[in-house]
Amino acid sequence: MRTLSSFLRREVVTESGRSLGRCYDLRGELSATNLRVTGLCIGRRALLEHLGIRDQKPQTVVPWEAIVRIEGKQIVVRDDDAPAP
Amino acid sequence: MSKVLGLGLGIIAAIGGFVDIGDLVFNVSAGAIFGYQLLWVIVIGLIGIIVYTEMCGRVAAVSGRAVFDAIRERVGFKAAVVALVSSEVVNLMTLAAELGGVAIALQLLSGLPYRWLIVLAVVAFAVVIWVTSFEWIERVFGFGGLCMLVFVVVAVKLGPDWGKVGTGFVPHISHVNRMLYAYFVVGILGTAMTPYEVYFYSSGGIEDQWSEKDLGLNRANAVLGYGLGGTLSFALMITGGALFLSRGISPQHLGTVALAAEQPLGRLGLLLALVGILFAVGSASIDTVFAGAYNLAQFCGWEWGRYRHPRGAPRFALTWLVLLVLALGILMTGVDPVILTEYAVLFSVVALPLTYVPILLVANDKAYMGRHVNGRIANGFGLLYLVVIMIVALAAIPLMILTNVGQN
């Protein structure tokens, strides 16, 4: 079992070692019966979004499927799914 | 009819909520030292508190969430702990100062010993709050606090130089004694925008079960109630300026403030002033003790509210009882309530950003607020005041040290 807090503020990096910033929130899909986790909200824009300041452009969300492994204080994601620098 | 009544009562409560011991101390002393020069600062503080109370009242009415809920949801757990601890410390200091003010007013009215009156005041508050309903407390203290309006008459009767009063409303910097002037700017802003007012106001809206249809009431309460409260602040400063500046008296005692009313109006004036101070400061005591209890309960997610009665919200009731006892302990050390007030106001200024930023954030959240999100005007003012608050918060402690808490 993991907790939501264990994801927050963790650094997200790609397999090739590029840092994508920190994870500020988890994106989820809420239905009547469950709450599924679909992705990681990362980077400065996600932080602003977390504070409730929203801009029109879609924020940086890395889909959950892109996660390769979670190790120590880092979340490693596949290069292909990472947003362009 | 009940709507008009509710409006009137809300406004009266807001007047009572605005004027507290901080306003008495800072506005009258500022008048005594700088005459009418700092009137403009009251205007700035007044607009600030109106903007933010309206906002947090709207959030309360639309989403049912109070200020400390918003703080925890928005700035994260860690910052919320910091906000909680600092707000509780400041609230407790303010509560002790207000209760001390109550005891001083009672002493001047009765001649009984000060320490006995502190105990009497605390016990009376504990019993009254435990037993009676929320509206009842607000009304009695609100109406009693209206006696403070005697200071408006006093200010006019003292015959101030209205030309000078007028120029006092124009923002400017003093050429002499700049540091002390800046200290008073911070103090007056701090006392006008004290955080306990928004904690109490927003939770009070939820206690009164506000909904979207009460948004007009909210706006009227904020604008008219605090607006009239501000008039009292003007009157206090003008009184201080007209009476004390020329004589070189710096009022170090709350009694001096009341005596100001005796000068032009005789014994009746003095009596009204003392009763007014008693109820205004008494109502502020209630506001602060509840603000402290609301914050802790909201941070922890406990049931809270006067409308739940002690039985429905026992931890909340225990919290305000403990706060009253702690404040009693502080006062029993013999600390001067006026000095305590100055420290409380200046420390509260430092805690201002942690209170006001989350309100602004939540008031902008469409998912919460629907079509009642902040408009351009509210956001414009809200952001402007954040800048003001940040500057004032940064300046507060250095100024306090440099001026030796306003002593030189």
Place this chain on the structure above:
Amino acid sequence: MSGKEIDIGLKVLDHQLLDKNGRRCGNVDDLAIEGGVGDVPEVVAILCGPGYWGQRAGLIGRLASWIGGGRRVRVPWSEVRNVDSAVELKRGATELGLGRGDDRLRPYADKIPGAGR
């Protein structure tokens, strides 16, 4: 079935819990997530109580947790009725083990006259 897209930290974490009677009975102090890499992860429980504060804020959190008594309550996500500005639950607080502090203090409050209802 596709649902509403939300940011979980923003819209659920640290929000008020209300039981079926509208009683305030804690905050969402953390969320338990099950399903690792490769699975479809899901929020399986609400974690409530000062015992979970330590994992939220390091030393400050552990200190607050210690002062708060460290109690931990786990509420399965299936008990959630609705997520609004508060998280509404399907059952009463006492049944779920929430709001125990208030329940314990209530008999003492009742001994003092005027405690209400």
